[in-house]
Amino acid sequence: MKRAALLGRLSVLLALTLLAGCGGGGGGSSGSSSSGGTTTPVALTNFTTITVDAGPSVLAQGPNGYIEDNVAYVTITLCAPGSTTNCQTIDHVQLDTGSVGLRVFQSVLNATLLSALPNQTDTSSNPVGECYGFVDSYMFGSVRTADFSIGGEKVSSMPFQVAGDDGAFATVPSLCSSGSGTDLNSVVSLGANGLLGIGATTTDCGSYCTVAGGYGTAIYYDCPSSGCSTIIGRASAENAPYQQLINPIIGMPVDNNGSVISLPAAPAAGETSLTGTLYFGIGTQTNNTLGSAKVLTTTNSSSVNGAGFVSAVYNGQTLPDSYIDSGSSLYLFVDTTITPCTGDYMGYYCPASPLALSPTIQGTNGASASAAFTLYNAATALATNNSVTPGLGANPDVLNILNGYPNSFDFGLPFYFGRNVYTAIEGRVAGGATGPYVAF
Amino acid sequence: MTALKPSSRTQRLLIGAALWLLAAPAHAVLGGSSASIVADRLHMAANERASQGPTFTIHALTLANGAVTREFARRDGVVFAVTWSGPSRPDLRQLLGGYFEAVQTASAPTGVRHLRRPLAISHGGMLLHAGGHAGHFRGAAYLPALAPAGFSVADLQS
Numbered sequence: 182m183k184r185a186a187l188l189g190r191l192s193v194l195l196a197l198t199l200l201a202g203c204g205g206g207g208g209g210s211s212g213s214s215s216s217g218g219t220t221t222p223v224a225l226t227n228f229t230t231i232t233v234d235a236g237p238s239v240l241a242q243g244p245n246g247y248i249e250d251n252v253a254y255v256t257i258t259l260c261a262p263g264s265t266t267n268c269q270t271i272d273h274v275q276l277d278t279g280s281v282g283l284r285v286f287q288s289v290l291n292a293t294l295l296s297a298l299p300n301q302t303d304t305s306s307n308p309v310g311e312c313y314g315f316v317d318s319y320m321f322g323s324v325r326t327a328d329f330s331i332g333g334e335k336v337s338s339m340p341f342q343v344a345g346d347d348g349a350f351a352t353v354p355s356l357c358s359s360g361s362g363t364d365l366n367s368v369v370s371l372g373a374n375g376l377l378g379i380g381a382t383t384t385d386c387g388s389y390c391t392v393a394g395g396y397g398t399a400i401y402y403d404c405p406s407s408g409c410s411t412i413i414g415r416a417s418a419e420n421a422p423y424q425q426l427i428n429p430i431i432g433m434p435v436d437n438n439g440s441v442i443s444l445p446a447a448p449a450a451g452e453t454s455l456t457g458t459l460y461f462g463i464g465t466q467t468n469n470t471l472g473s474a475k476v477l478t479t480t481n482s483s484s485v486n487g488a489g490f491v492s493a494v495y496n497g498q499t500l501p502d503s504y505i506d507s508g509s510s511l512y513l514f515v516d517t518t519i520t521p522c523t524g525d526y527m528g529y530y531c532p533a534s535p536l537a538l539s540p541t542i543q544g545t546n547g548a549s550a551s552a553a554f555t556l557y558n559a560a561t562a563l564a565t566n567n568s569v570t571p572g573l574g575a576n577p578d579v580l581n582i583l584n585g586y587p588n589s590f591d592f593g594l595p596f597y598f599g600r601n602v603y604t605a606i607e608g609r610v611a612g613g614a615t616g617p618y619v620a621f
Numbered sequence: 622m623t624a625l626k627p628s629s630r631t632q633r634l635l636i637g638a639a640l641w642l643l644a645a646p647a648h649a650v651l652g653g654s655s656a657s658i659v660a661d662r663l664h665m666a667a668n669e670r671a672s673q674g675p676t677f678t679i680h681a682l683t684l685a686n687g688a689v690t691r692e693f694a695r696r697d698g699v700v701f702a703v704t705w706s707g708p709s710r711p712d713l714r715q716l717l718g719g720y721f722e723a724v725q726t727a728s729a730p731t732g733v734r735h736l737r738r739p740l741a742i743s744h745g746g747m748l749l750h751a752g753g754h755a756g757h758f759r760g761a762a763y764l765p766a767l768a769p770a771g772f773s774v775a776d777l778q779s
Binding site: 358508509577 | 752
């Protein structure tokens with residue numbers, strides 16, 4: 182309880198600091214520092230603070246209270262379109278390079294703002310709903326627009342998802358829930374007040390969602406007052422007016438080709454929190470240059486597996502369905518020679534002593550870079566109150582013989598500790614190379 | 622990962638559900654007859670293409686939006702495995718029938734740490750894995766006891 186209260190105070194302090202920063206910075210969207218031929222220094226505003234901590238204080242409350250682990254959070258601001266006063270700053274929004282689009286829980290939004298956030302409407306003039314799937318879960322809710330800002334960046338009238346919305350959206354359509362998994366309909370179920378997806382693609386569904394009909398957890402719905410049932414196609418527009426949720430970065434005026442996540446290294450024993458920086462744009466300002474980072478091109482949207490995949494080379498095997506994902510909380514890979522945990526931590530790796538592993542990551546351009554890391558005992562790490570646990574790994578195949586993940590190595594948030602990791606968006610030129618790519 | 626282990630109470634419930642499924646497959650393709658593949662195809666408005674394995678037939682159902690579901694049937698028509706791949710998951714409630722609840726149970730977070738992670742389930746005679754990430758999902762469900770001679774798990778990857 183003490184812990185939760187302390188974190189609550191820290192969050193408030195962080196939010197106040199950011200507000201002060203915004204006010205003092207003098208207008209987020211000018212972005213004028215990139216093209217000036219003169220040397221007049223311009224205060225850069227294309228960044229915001231990343232915090233890895235226990236999560237929103239509500240998580241720790243009650244008998245089922247928990248603390249988050251290896252989740253990167255940022256603070257955002259939403260305003261009613263065109264308003265500078267009907268605004269709300271929202272802390273503890275999870276930063277996710279494994280998805281695209283902003284999603285915020287309805288329960289987080291104050292009533293005044295919520296009522297001023299217009300619903301997107303379809304060709305039947307009905308509100309648009311969305312079901313967005315994750316590996317073991319989904320989020321369902323309305324698509325609304327807001328003026329979005331983060332650090333000094335702003336995107337006007339940006340579509341985003343209000344998850345767990347009420348009215349026509351109160352009932353999750355069976356075509357959404359039938360994809361299986363947990364309904365992420367609350368802050369506690371996600372472990373965050375929202376999700377900021379800044380992955381490889383420009384929109385959250387691409388050409389797949391421009392086709393109406395079909396079945397499954399796809400994705401956009403026509404939502405008359407009687408509820409959402411019909412799947413509709415939505416254009417993957419990359420310029421306003423948008424239809425599908427966009428990668429918020431493509432709506433930024435200048436720094437719209439990708440991002441850099443910069444986190445310090447974490448001590449082997451872990452720690453309760455970690456602070457770093459998210460930069461918007463790659464090679465657009467003096468603070469987001471590629472430098473010596475190696476560009477590893479990833480698969481694109483027309484690939485069989487979709488966009489954003491690289492090859493990992495591990496123990497002599499090439500694993501072509503691998504990816505780097507700030508929204509995964511650990512390294513997920515198959516190595517039956519590593520001692521697995523038992524009991525409550527079954528599935529995780531529990532090496533008796535720290536284990537140096539040496540995967541490399543290869544781009545589709547043939548370039549490769551070392552992704553070496555030290556794997557620690559998960560049962561030891563997770564028995565602490567630490568929310569920053571480096572070298573945490575698990576085997577997704579542990580419970581059956583299907584060997585469902587023979588070609589995959591997921592480099593989750595611990596991979597980012599001690600690195601600058603660049604994520605360039607598909608089709609965008611960033612620092613002289615064209616996305617999608619990752620670089621580090 | 623504690624979520625991968627259902628409690629003994631839910632385990633009993635799930636085994637009950639699995640027995641019920643085997644008695645009455647209804648729509649469920651997994652463990653059902655090839656007639657259920659037709660039902661699936663209609664339900665999904667999919668194109669079907671069949672190919673022959675040594676002792677089984679693979680029915681590939683492709684949707685208008687490109688997602689693919691493959692259903693593996695024995696010569697007598699019993700469907701013993703399904704796989705899926707695409708930007709969204711298929712209607713697993715339809716494909717898995719009574720086994721669907723086992724997936725739901727395994728997906729539910731429990732314990733002091735919550736993790737979003739791929740699933741690997743061995744339950745009530747069914748093996749299932751469901752992985753990928755937002756924008757690309759794939760997985761397989763398999764009933765080893767119903768598989769014909771000549772089938773190997775590696776065929777699911779083909």
